[in-house]
Amino acid sequence: MPELPEVETVRRGLAETILGRRVVDVVVTGARTVRRTSPEAVFDGLMGTTPIAVRRRGKYLLVMLDSREAVMIHLRMSGQLLWLEEHDARPSHTHVAVTFDGERRQTLAFVDPRTFGEVVVFDPERADVVLPELARLGVDPVADPFDRATLAAIVRGRSRLVKPLLLDQHVIAGIGNIYADEILHAAKVHPEALSSRLSGAAVTRLHTCIVRILDDAVAARGSTLVDARYVDLMGESGSYQTRHRVYGRAGLRCLTCGRGILRHLRWSGRSTVFCPVCQRLPGGGRGQRAIRITP
DNA sequence: AACTGTCCCTGCAAGC
DNA sequence: TGCTTGCAGGGACAGT
Structure with a gap:
């Protein structure tokens, strides 16, 4: 994708x-x-x-x-x-x-x-x-100025689950399902955390990880999945898929902590993978709302 | 304002 | 082997 x-x-x-x-x-x-x-x-x-x-x-x-x-x-x-x-x-x-x-x-x-x-x-x-x-597109975190304060304003001004917020192109433009999961995992933020209640430290980590992962993935010329068809103009695959830590790994052991078993959530036809050990839900989230499908 | 489900479509994998 | 079913997902949209 x-x-x-x-x-x-x-x-x-x-x-x-x-x-x-x-x-x-x-x-x-x-x-x-x-x-x-x-x-x-x-x-x-x-x-x-x-x-x-x-x-x-x-x-x-x-x-x-x-x-x-x-x-x-x-x-x-x-x-x-x-x-x-x-x-x-x-x-x-x-x-x-x-x-x-x-x-x-x-x-x-x-x-x-x-x-x-x-x-x-x-x-x-x-x-x-x-x-x-x-x-109506939101800020592009690679092409536009995107500092921590920009993200803090986005996150604080809304009361939304953080994963759907990252995917909302009207808020931040360019992040899709793969990079959203990878960013949240790297930032140690639960996908169902409530944006307005993220701690200052969590906002900082989220900002750092959005910038770092997107930049690294651009440098790696994107991700080419087994089943997906993305290749560049010359038909060459990207290489960032070798650095995915959660996407496509539901049910497997977390590569980051070595303890958690990666869980799979689904909202309205969109899947999410995260580590319940690395990505803890702070008090403000609404963790019971989603249908859990745990392999 | 925020969220849910539906639709669009094809290729592939799993199950029978 | 050959069918059916389910799943993958970006984004617009309608409905709650």
């Missing part, structure tokens, strides 16, 4: 490949991928343009074009961007293919089996109409 580190790795890959290259062909075969607009709008918006910048906000990629329009790409669960040579076969589930000029023609393929991902060409001046969620 692409989260901030994976999307940032893809962003860097795009910056190294497509900038300054003119679009000479566009093939849209997946109507669902361009559902926000239409295949024609994506074709017309891309053909003949040249990307001049690639940005990222949370898990959203934004490619700025010389036409003064922009492309929003969201990979959601299973989306990939792959850089293909002219003779390479199109992978199955390729929904949009954009070919660039140059010494040799190369193609950027948007591949997405589950079709949750999206490609939208839009006018940034009208972003609030076409992509209202962009303006």
